[in-house]
Amino acid sequence: MAPKILAVFNGKGGVGKTTTAVNLAAILAETHSVLLVDADSQGSASWWVGRGDRTKTRPPGFDVSQEADPTLLGKLKKVEGYELIVVDTPPALNSQSLAAVIPIADYLLLPTPPAPMDIAALVQTVKKAIVPSGVLHRVLLTKVDSRSLGEALEAQNMLMELDIPTCHAFVRTYKAHERAALEGVAITQWKGKNAAEARADYHRVANEIQRDWRS
Numbered sequence: 001m002a003p004k005i006l007a008v009f010n011g012k013g014g015v016g017k018t019t020t021a022v023n024l025a026a027i028l029a030e031t032h033s034v035l036l037v038d039a040d041s042q043g044s045a046s047w048w049v050g051r052g053d054r055t056k057t058r059p060p061g062f063d064v065s066q067e068a069d070p071t072l073l074g075k076l077k078k079v080e081g082y083e084l085i086v087v088d089t090p091p092a093l094n095s096q097s098l099a100a101v102i103p104i105a106d107y108l109l110l111p112t113p114p115a116p117m118d119i120a121a122l123v124q125t126v127k128k129a130i131v132p133s134g135v136l137h138r139v140l141l142t143k144v145d146s147r148s149l150g151e152a153l154e155a156q157n158m159l160m161e162l163d164i165p166t167c168h169a170f171v172r173t174y175k176a177h178e179r180a181a182l183e184g185v186a187i188t189q190w191k192g193k194n195a196a197e198a199r200a201d202y203h204r205v206a207n208e209i210q211r212d213w214r215s
Helices: 017-028 044-054 096-104 116-133 146-161 175-183 195-214
Strands: 004-008 034-038 063-066 084-088 107-112 137-144 166-172
Touching: 004 017, 004 096, 017 034, 017 044, 017 084, 017 107, 017 137, 017 175, 017 195, 034 044, 044 063, 044 175, 096 116, 107 116, 107 195, 116 137, 116 146, 137 146, 137 195, 146 166, 166 195, 175 195
Parallel strands: 004 084, 004 107, 034 063, 034 084, 107 137, 137 166
Antiparallel strands: none
């Protein structure tokens, strides 16, 4: 069977896109054979996992491939040996790599902070690039301040009022995410402060995505 393709996308950087791609790949790898494709020319996901290789930490449970060639990305459905492929896409709406991934994706996850400017930009992205594709998608609120959960709830309500599918789960801001990246491990492997809370956030996201697939 062809692998399912989960593409993590936002038209701008700094929204938690790579953090989401790496951590979801690790969590989904607990129950699936997973390939993480780093299609971002910045190579952040590859750098992250590569740091783990250099520090001799145990592997994250999934394979990683860095590939930005649109022709090859368009053939991901033909890749054998994996049940699921997670793609960390480039933060550019006009990217040829992104244009190759969207039509073959089974699910698009769009991480964004809940700040009004970020939400406004994402709404335009969804309307221009995502809705016309017809691909199943949800917005994921990231970098949520635990002290201001009301902002996240307001953003969720606003998106749903605009008929934009939105995850009920959201990802709170913890230093654990930065520390895990610096050590080259996924949040599932990190053992420091707030590790359990950070893991729980992404487990809830993974569960929600899989419920969508089954429905």
